[in-house]
Amino acid sequence: MVNDWLLRAAGSYNQLSRESRDDYAAILLMPVDTLYSIIDWTFRSLPDEILVGIDPNLELPHPIGVDEEFTGADFQSGLFAGQGYVLGKPHLVNRGDSFSVHHVPEEWIDDSFAEDRGSRGGRFTHWIHSHPNAVAVPSGADADAAQWTEGCDMILGVRFSPEGSLPWFDEVGGRRRELSTRDSADYKPGYLSSLPSIGRASTGHSIHGLEIIAFHRSGLGVNLIITDSRGLPINPNLNP
Ligand SMILES: [Zn+2]
Numbered sequence: 001m002v003n004d005w006l007l008r009a010a011g012s013y014n015q016l017s018r019e020s021r022d023d024y025a026a027i028l029l030m031p032v033d034t035l036y037s038i039i040d041w042t043f044r045s046l047p048d049e050i051l052v053g054i055d056p057n058l059e060l061p062h063p064i065g066v067d068e069e070f071t072g073a074d075f076q077s078g079l080f081a082g083q084g085y086v087l088g089k090p091h092l093v094n095r096g097d098s099f100s101v102h103h104v105p106e107e108w109i110d111d112s113f114a115e116d117r118g119s120r121g122g123r124f125t126h127w128i129h130s131h132p133n134a135v136a137v138p139s140g141a142d143a144d145a146a147q148w149t150e151g152c153d154m155i156l157g158v159r160f161s162p163e164g165s166l167p168w169f170d171e172v173g174g175r176r177r178e179l180s181t182r183d184s185a186d187y188k189p190g191y192l193s194s195l196p197s198i199g200r201a202s203t204g205h206s207i208h209g210l211e212i213i214a215f216h217r218s219g220l221g222v223n224l225i226i227t228d229s230r231g232l233p234i235n236p237n238l239n240p
Contacts, residue, residue, distance in 0.1 A: 002032050002033060002036045005181060005198065005199075006032060006035070006036060006039070007032065007234060008181045009179045009180055009181050009210075010032050010035070010179075010226035010234040011234050011235055011236035011237070012180065012181060012236055013177065013178075013179055013212075013224075013226055014225055014226055014233045014234055014235075014236055015236035016177065017070060017223050017224065017225050018069065018070055020223065021069075021070050021071060021072035021223060022072035022073045022074060023072070023074075023175075023221065023223075024071075024072065024074065024220075024221050024222060024223035025074050025075065025076045025079055025216070025220040025221070025222070026071070026075065026076060026079045026080065026083060026216070026220070026222050026223070027062075027066075027067070027070045027071055027222065027223045027224075027225055028083075028087070028126075028152050028154075028214050028222050028223070028224050028225070029062060029066065029085075029086040029087065029225050029227050029231050029233075030086075030087045030154075030224060030225070030226055030227065031086060031087065031226075031227050031228065031229055031231070032226050032227065032228065032234060033229060034054065034087055034088075034089070034090050035212075035226055037090050038050075038052055038090055038128060038130075038156060039156065039158075039210065041092050042130040042132075042156055042158055043158070043199075043201035043202065043203070043205070043207065044201065044202055044203065045095050045130070045203075046132055046158070046160055046201050046203045046205045047132050047133070047160075047164055047203075047205070048095045048096055048097065048101070048132070049095070049096060049097065049098055049101040049129055049130050049131070049132060050092060050094065050095045050101065050129065050130050051092075051093045051094040051095075051101045051102060051104070051120070051127065051128075051129045052090045052091060052092055052093060052127070052128045052129070053090070053091045053093045053108070053120075053123055053124030053126070053127055054087050054088060054089070054090050054091070054124060054125070054126040054127070054128065055082070055088050055089075055124055055125045055126070056081075056082030056085035056086070056087060056088055056125055056126070056151065057085055057086050057087065057088035057089075058085055060085060060086040060088075060230070060231050061084055061085055061086075061231075062084055062085070062086065062231060063230065063231045063232055066225070066231065066232070066233060067084075069233075070223060070225055070233070071223075076220075079216060079218075079220070079222075080150065080151050080152055080216055080222075081125050081150035081151045082125045082126065082150075082151045082152075083151075086227060086231040087126060090128075091124065093105070093108050093120075093123070093124075094108075098139075098141070099141070101129060102120060102129070102141070102145050103120075104120045104123060108123050120145065120148065120149075124151075125149075125150050125151035126149070126151035126152050126153070126154070127145075127146075127149055127151075127152075127153050127154070128153070128154035128155065128156060129142075129153075129154075129155060129156075130155075130156045130157075130158060131155055131156065131157040131158065132158055132160065133158070133159060133160060133163055133169065134157060134169040135157050135169065135176055135211065136155040136156060136157030136176060136177065136211040136212055136213045137155070137157075137175075137176060137213070138153070138155060138215060142155065143217075143219070146215070146216075146217040147217050148217075149217055152214045152215065152216055152222050153214070153215055153216075153217070154212060154213065154214045154215075154224065155212065155213055155215075156210065156211075156212045157176075157209075157210065157211040157212070158207065158209070158210055159207070159208040159209040159210075160201065160205040160206060160207050160208060161205065161206050161208065162205070175213065175221060176211055176213070177211055177212060177213050177224070178209065178210070178211045179210040179211055179212050180209065180210070180211075198210075212224060
């Protein structure tokens with residue numbers, strides 16, 4: 001299950017989330033077990049993308065004090081569905097290339113009005129998809145798909161080698177948020193072979209880096225905070 005590396009990376013991530021609180025309109029709390037499952041599925045599916053649906057856990061509102069600590073000057077209440085609740089269990093919905101992954105298989109679509117609710121059928125409140133060897137910044141197609149999302153969209157970028165037909169693509173704008181135990185590095189194409197490996201996926205790929213962001217369909221960034229199972233943020237000073 002969740003290892004020390006991920007807990008330390010989550011603590012560093014949260015530290016930046018706290019420092020950046022005035023740059024975001026809302027916060028979203030993700031339990032580290034949920035993050036672990038998504039990372040695990042992502043690694044097992046390389047080099048494909050995956051799409052994961054998540055509903056809010058309506059039995060777990062944000063613990064007292066978290067909003068005060070992590071929201072800032074631009075906070076907006078009522079921005080998205082499920083706001084104020086910790087994310088619930090993740091559901092692996094689809095796997096494929098960057099186009100097909102967003103077209104949800106029939107068994108996940110719960111009624112016949114899917115055409116009015118986008119290619120994903122509006123089955124879940126929140127969605128996260130992986131970006132194999134691409135930065136965690138929404139593409140134009142991602143922004144379009146998000147228009148039917150009632151909650152938030154998230155992207156998990158994963159750098160791996162060998163790159164195959166998908167070299168690292170980072171010529172995009174937008175704010176990037178590395179999930180790392182190191183100081184944030186300014187990656188450049190071609191540096192992949194010199195990067196330390198943080199792990200190896202069961203597919204045989206070496207993993208060099210992860211990044212994760214959340215955003216709202218309006219284009220506003222949402223500040224992601226990684227928590228324990230009770231919704232309490234993982235402490236950056238954690239000393240496992
Ligand atoms: Zn995407």
